[in-house]
Amino acid sequence: MGQHQHLNKTAESASSEKKKTRRCNGFKMFLAALSFSYIARALGGIIMKMSITQIERRFDISSSLAGLIDGSFEIGNLLVIVFVSYFGSKLHRPKLIGIGCLIMGTGSILTERNKQTKKTKNEGFKVVKVLIGMLKLIFKVKHFLISIDCVKESGSHMWMYVFMGNMLRGIGETPIGPLGISYIDDFAKEGHSSLYVGSLNAIGMIGPVIGFILGSLFAKMYVDIGYVDLSTIRITPKDSRWVGAWWLGFLVSGLFSITSSIPFFFLPQNPNKPQKERKVSLSLHVLKTNDERSQTANLTNRGKKVTKNVTGFFQSLKSLLTNPLYVMFVLLTLLQISSFIGSFTYIFKYMEQQYGQSASQANFLLGVITIPTIATGMFLGGYIIKKFKLSLVGIAKFSLLTSIISFLFQLIYFPLICESKSVAGLTLTYDGNNSVASHIDVPLSYCNSECNCDESQWEPVCGNNGITYLSPCLAGCKSLSGIKKSTVFYNCSCVEVTGLQNRNYSAHLGECPRDDACTRKFYIYVAIQVINSLFSATGGTVCILLIVKIVQPELKALAMGFHSMVIRTLGGILAPIYFGALIDKTCMKWSTTSCGARGACRIYNSVFFGRVYLGLSTALRFSALVLYIVFIFVMKKKFQGKDTKASDNERKVMDEANLEFLNNGEHFVPSAGADSKTCNLDMQDNAAAN
Secondary structure, three states, X not given: OHHHHHHHHHHHHHHHHHHHHHHHHHHHHHXXXXXXXXXXXXXXXXXXXXXXXXXXXXXXXXXXXHHHHHHHHHHHHHHHHHHHHHHHHHOOHHHHHHHHHHHHHHXXXXXXXXXXXXHHXXXXXXXXXXXXXXXXXXXXXXXXXXXXXXXXXXXXXXXXXXXXXXXXXXXXHOOHHHHHHHHHHHHOOOOOHHHHHHHHHHHHOHHHHHHHHHHHHHHOOEOOEOOEOHHHOOOOOOOOOOOEOHHHHHHHHHHHHHHHHHHHHHOOOOOOOOHHHHXXXXXXXXXXXXXXXXXXXXXXXXXXXXXXXXXXXXXXXXXXXXXXXXXXXXXXXXXXXXXXXXXXXXXXXXXXXXXXXXXXXXHHHHHHHHHHHHHHHHHHHHHHHHHHOOOHHHHHHHHHHHHHHHHHHHHOOHHHOOOOOOEEOOOEOOOOOOEOOOOOOOOOOOOOOOOOOOOOOOOOEEEOOOOEEOOOOOOOOOEEEOOHHHOEEEOOHHHHOOOOOOOOOOEEEOOOOOOHHHHHHHHHHHHHXXXXXXXXXXXXXXXXXXXXXXXXXXXXXXXXXXXXXHHHHHHHHHHHHHHHHXXXXXXXXXXXXXXXXXXXXXXXXXXXXXXXXXXXXXXXXXXXXXXXXXXXXXXXXXXOOOOOOOOHHHHHHHHHHHHHHHHOOOEOOOOOOOOOOOOOHHHOOEEEOO
């Protein structure tokens, strides 16, 4: 009898071990699948940021409209974030994440549909009839007031595919962070959740690395590669009309996202659900079946509970919004993150226009600079806080110190602004002898007044006098030799009158390169960028710990959710738009669409561009620093005598806060989920996906 009982216990033990192994394997599979989805969303986010300038040129749109397209990710995210956050935990989380990855991939592939064939024009026109009315209400600009027939003929509405595709990416990305991290928190071993989340973010940084490499490679390829004879293309990647094969990045990103969705559909909903919980569920089902009256009473009680919860929600929200520390925290992080999002969205354009770098070079250099520097800064920040066991006020002071140092380095960017290029008809008279007060309606010179030139044409040539001319005709050129990219124009009368002694009055295709002084400034800019990124990353990753102390424990989740919503709405959506609108003001030469409307900018006043771009970012950061100083002063006063070193119990609360905060996270930046939002988003990426 005893031997029989022993055999039963052995069998039960073996069965239990098998179940544990099965659960462990299921959880490991989930972690592996989630890692791929983190890479996919970070890849999609960084591809979008790198493609903004290319999209702007491809569809002949302004920077502000390109900013709206970039912000559509956040719009999509906000549409479903409440639904996902509330209902997600009650449904099959792995399958929801899989569906999200599938939608995210579909959005990327829809974004890729940029070939303006007759078929896509007709399909897109069905969409444009709906969207164009909405956009008229939002942006009362000439671009949207052109006739529908003209839009249909020119295909200029095709950017709406990108808008909708990016919005779909935002919708699809939403469940990855919140549901993935909550799943880990539910089924990971006690105390291991933070380790897994940190590992996911580290693995997610593979996405931006891949993105920068692909972006650099595809930017060298012409946009219509495979559809046109490349030998007929006369422009080079350094020409402001060059559009790289940006759509290939979205195609790769989309396929990767769709592939990453597959494992989630084969994972269990609840691999670790205790047997007792299943029995309780069964008992409740039997009781409900046998007692209809009790069920009706329960429904009535639930209705009262919902009403009570709604009332409690508004009371909690009021409590948050009347908390001065919390309001200051939200405002200062909004200013910091808006500065980062706006500047990062247009940093590729800035490097192209300011220092004459091609999109391919800008992508590669930023990738080489950003990823290692941010990773080092994040590690260093965490190490310093752990090493010196900083209190919460100490953490705030440390973060403020690194922000001030980063801000001071940012000020060095201003002396590194290059002078505007010498362009006849924009910064100089056409004979090249005198500067002009305004680039608008510069009169023709006697060297080209009889050439009957189209002044709206943009086919820049560089005279051997170092001056750029808007076209060979406006340079007064009368003959040419060579073919395609090596074409040289001769007998250029406007070049001749500048007093060259060698009488070699010629010009070649393309704008004149930047001078050596500007090139030296570029190398200094790169060095400062490395230092700036390091300090931003060092202090910015730990700011979120502050929110644990400044709100009541029961309001922690609501505080983080509301903070995330404000950042997404006012930072993620609006920052690219108003940055783009101000950058548009610095344009000296616009292209003209086939409808006669204003298209994309061809060349900017680089001095004005630099001052606006850097000035806006600096103003936002300075305002954040002022608020930060006030925030620390008030916080120190409130917690004076109470703010001791964090205990083990308090650290556990912080870990939980970190997890909940990451649930609302998204990637804006070239960092792991592209998107766990930190106090200083300089180290995170959307990329996130929104």
